[in-house]
Amino acid sequence: MRKATTVLMTSTLILSSIYPNAIHATENTIDNGVQNKKTEVQQIPDNVENTASTNLDAGNNISPEETSNKEADTNSPSTNEGNMEQESLSNIPATSEINYNPEQTPETETGAMVNDDIYASGTAGTCDWYITNEGVLHIGSGELTTLNSGVSFGIWRNYSSKLIKIVFDGPVNSRPELDYLFFDLENVTEIVNLNLLDTSGATRTRGMFQNMKSLKSLDVSHFDTSNVWLMSSMFQGVGVETLDLSSFDTSNATMIGALVAMCPNLKKLDASSISLSSESRASSLFAHNPLLEEINFSSIDLTNLEGGYLLNRTPIKKITVSEKSRLNSLASLNNPPTNEIYTGKWQTVGSGTDEFPKGDWSGTTEELYERTQEGIADTYVWQPVLAQAEDVTIKYLDE
Numbered sequence: 001m002r003k004a005t006t007v008l009m010t011s012t013l014i015l016s017s018i019y020p021n022a023i024h025a026t027e028n029t030i031d032n033g034v035q036n037k038k039t040e041v042q043q044i045p046d047n048v049e050n051t052a053s054t055n056l057d058a059g060n061n062i063s064p065e066e067t068s069n070k071e072a073d074t075n076s077p078s079t080n081e082g083n084m085e086q087e088s089l090s091n092i093p094a095t096s097e098i099n100y101n102p103e104q105t106p107e108t109e110t111g112a113m114v115n116d117d118i119y120a121s122g123t124a125g126t127c128d129w130y131i132t133n134e135g136v137l138h139i140g141s142g143e144l145t146t147l148n149s150g151v152s153f154g155i156w157r158n159y160s161s162k163l164i165k166i167v168f169d170g171p172v173n174s175r176p177e178l179d180y181l182f183f184d185l186e187n188v189t190e191i192v193n194l195n196l197l198d199t200s201g202a203t204r205t206r207g208m209f210q211n212m213k214s215l216k217s218l219d220v221s222h223f224d225t226s227n228v229w230l231m232s233s234m235f236q237g238v239g240v241e242t243l244d245l246s247s248f249d250t251s252n253a254t255m256i257g258a259l260v261a262m263c264p265n266l267k268k269l270d271a272s273s274i275s276l277s278s279e280s281r282a283s284s285l286f287a288h289n290p291l292l293e294e295i296n297f298s299s300i301d302l303t304n305l306e307g308g309y310l311l312n313r314t315p316i317k318k319i320t321v322s323e324k325s326r327l328n329s330l331a332s333l334n335n336p337p338t339n340e341i342y343t344g345k346w347q348t349v350g351s352g353t354d355e356f357p358k359g360d361w362s363g364t365t366e367e368l369y370e371r372t373q374e375g376i377a378d379t380y381v382w383q384p385v386l387a388q389a390e391d392v393t394i395k396y397l398d399e
Contacts, residue, residue, distance in 0.1 A: 119162065124155050125175055135162050135187075141170030144197070147177040153207070154183035161187065168193040176203040179230070184211045191218070200224040206232050206255075213239040213264060221247050228253055232281075235260045242268045246296070250274050257283045265291060272296040272320075278304035287312040287332075298322035298377075302330045317382050318354055323375040327368070335365050336382040347383035354381050 121130035126142035137156060146155055156163060163185050174197065182188070199205070205225070209218065210233050218240050225231070226249040235243065236258050243266060250256060250273070259282075260269060266289045276282050282305065286295065292314045301324060302308070308330040316333055327333075338344030346368050348359025362383050363371070371378075 120159065122155075127172055131156075131159055131162065135164040137163050137166045139166070139168050139172060141172060143175050144172045144181075145175035145177045146179050146181055147175065154180040154185070156182070157184045160184050163188050165189065166191045168196040171196050171198070173198045174200070174202040176201060178202045178205045178208055180207040180210065181205075182209055182212055183207050186211055186213050188212055189214050189216050191215070194219060195222050198224070200227065203227050204230040205234050206230045207236070208234050209238050210234070211237040213237055215239045218243065220245070223248065225249050226252065229255065231256045231259060233258045233261070235263065237262050237264070239263070239265050241265050244270045245274060246270045246272045248273050250276070254279045255281050256285065257281050258285065258287070260286050260289070262288045263292070267291050268294045270296045271300070272298040272322075275299040276301065276305050276308075278306065280305060282308045282310065284308075284312055285310040287314055289314045291315075293317040294319075296320040297325050297327065297331075299324055300331075301326040302328050305330055308332075318379065320379045321372050322377045325372050325377075327372045329366075329369065331369070333365050333368070341385060343383045343385055345383045346380040349379045349381055355384070356386075357381050357383065 117132050117134075119131045119133045119135075121128070123129070124139070125145040127144045128140040128142070129138060131137050137159075157180075164187050166182065166185075166188055168191075178199070182191075202225070205228050209215070215238050218235075218238060221244060228250075229252045231250065231253040232255050238260075240263070243260060243263075245260075248271075254277075256276070259274075260266070260271070261284050269286065269289075269292060271286065274285075285308065286292070287309065290313075293316060295311070295316055295318070297319055298321060300310075300321075302310075303326045309332040310330060311334075312332045314334070317336075319333065321327065336342050336344050336346060343362075345362045345364055347357045347362040349357045350359030352358030359378070361371070361378070368380060
């Protein structure tokens, strides 16, 4: 027995001197058998808040620290601004342990070599994730949250320059907090299997896709947003050309400002299910979209809304309303121009086309607002100037 003990101690000393990390292999081994050394990501400086959200108009956007005093799982938050308070960052860890692929190739507990394709890995909620050297973020099954991730404004923001693609590898259930989930991942062009993300448990999606300016498409038709009350800047700055929010339930979304704002390529937006109430904070809801010309406002009722300017600095040329729509000056539609192409008025499309409308109504922007008060469903476009055709002389030749 004494001889065996001596041999074991000697072996341990030899291993410690040759492979100083070998004794701790179990602690540093991730689930897929890849051993990575740990490093720390420093907390993003406080002054980064100036890049997280752009102040579009006074009071139109929520700063990344602003939130409600209710718990994150509250489904019916108060919208009294007096109840609003800044999030305390003291409860968020200053650093977050992230596993990086080391330059060397140390052995794992079983003696296997590390997978050189793994650039970084970690856990968000109960979801294991890893990033490949090709810049693909893989998110595994589990419950996903951004709460106490240890990194302000997005779990993967520190990898923004690396990431080009996101893949959900299995079913993922959301916890209440999905704030800034993919914030500032400006080089990501696609999100694969987003339909595997169940958002029914989410109550906060603020800045979820904010500043994903290279994103080519985004299908959120399966999203369950019925419990979300904090939705501000969810799609601010995304790079898609079309966005369909026709399945969104915003009945509980009291803080929804800049929901789809400052999107550089957006041309068409279906907001037909977006509804607002007297408690909604919806300033610049669809503002500052320089190319957005077509929008569906079928569920928008601005009767009791206080403040907003929904479409400020957005050149809408086509708008669809329903019998439920009630618009007023808060919609902030631009007046059609008066020039050689347009008459300065809106016209219903009728049996015509967007380019050549045949509707029997035309009027100014103010008159359009007044017409929606009557509950008339219609589609309006800028009325074109139709040049009078010149006389044509037809000559017949005798055969």
